[in-house]
Amino acid sequence: MSWDYPDPHTIAVSPGAADIDGLEHTNNAVYVQWCEKAGWSHSERLGLNLADYRRLDRAMAIRRSEYDYLLPTTAGEALTLATWLVGSDGKLAMERRFQLVRDSDGATVLRGRWELICIEISSGRPRRMPPEFCDIYNPAVLTPVSM
Secondary structure, X not given: OOOOOOXXXXXXXXXXHHHEOOOOOEOHHHHHHHHHHHHHHHHHHHOOOHHHHHHHOEEEXXXXXXXXXXXXXXXXXXXEEEEEEEOOOOOOEEEEEEEEEEOOOOOEEEEEEEEEEXXXXXXXXXXXXXXXXXXXXXXXXXXOOOO
């Protein structure tokens, strides 16, 4: 596959019958759910899960998201969703990117990005990333490229 960045964290996904909308394509909301699943999977692989977020009273919350839906997908297609962390300021914010590829021909069907901000869970207010976040996330951050 031709990935936008090196060494992606990937998950396999495939739309089921319930994921298909009235146009006979995968509903856009399904892609958003898959991105959330991939983001958590990547975070857990790096060493931070929801229990850690709660213990530290900190979370990386989505401040802004955008998705470019490039090609439709249909029920049963094998797809691979990749994600990377890019552009962290090392203190408060970072960016996560996504690329969804159709396995049969390697075509990119979706690109997405999230602007993330560290929040204090108990108040919902922005707070600096705790050392544990910096120690785990910052080494995984890549340099962004324009898409």
